[in-house]
Amino acid sequence: MEKVNIRPIEAKDNAAIRKIIRTVLEEYGLDREGTAYNDPSLNDMTAFYQADGHLYLIAEIENKVLGGGGIGPLPNSDGAICELQKMYFSTDARGKGLGTQMITACLNAAKSMGYTQCYLETDPDMTVAQKMYLKHGFRYLDKAVGCTGHSACEVWMIKDL
Structure with a gap:
């Protein structure tokens, strides 16, 4: 495989990463309310991730966007917990x-x-992703933390940093 470049999102990436995120969610039947599918941030990810405590990274090969992932403060938490956000390929x-x-x-x-700490929410059918999260030290939780607005995500995980 060619060398992967991981870099902060730029305005030129917005359409490509929005399409990847929505395509993956459609693939898993998650193109509905309560998931990232309709998040307003998808309209301009670059602007959204400019705020303090936020970062969105793009993975690309030869200028082709293959996916991305980000972090941001977990809404309604104490500020010490971030959320792993919109990691799709x-x-x-x-x-x-x-x-x-x-x-x-x-x-x-x-x-x-x-x-x-880093928190994430995912869907029960995203088993490959869950295996990767476990491998990286995440553990399952019995209930949601904070208030992400993703009520359809029924798997909650957290990792101490």
Whole structure:
């Protein structure tokens, strides 16, 4: 596989990453309310992730966006917990270690920003993603933390940083 470039999102990436996120959610039948599918931030991810405590990274090969992942403060938490957000990859990019590279980059950034825990929500059918999260030290929770607005996500995980 060619060299993967992981870098902060730029305005030129907005349409490509929005399409990847929505396509993956459609693939899993999650193109509905209570998921990231209709998040207003998808309209301009670059602007959304400029706020303090936020970062969104793009994975690309030869200027082709393959996916991305981000962190941001967990709404309605004490400020020490970030959320791993919108980590999705195109079908042709899966199984190549990009998830591991992305999650490592996001967690390192979260630590450097002073977060002490990282939280995420996902769908029960996203079993491959859950295996990766477990491998990176996340553990399951019995209930949601904070208030992400993603009521359709029924799997909650957290990791100490």
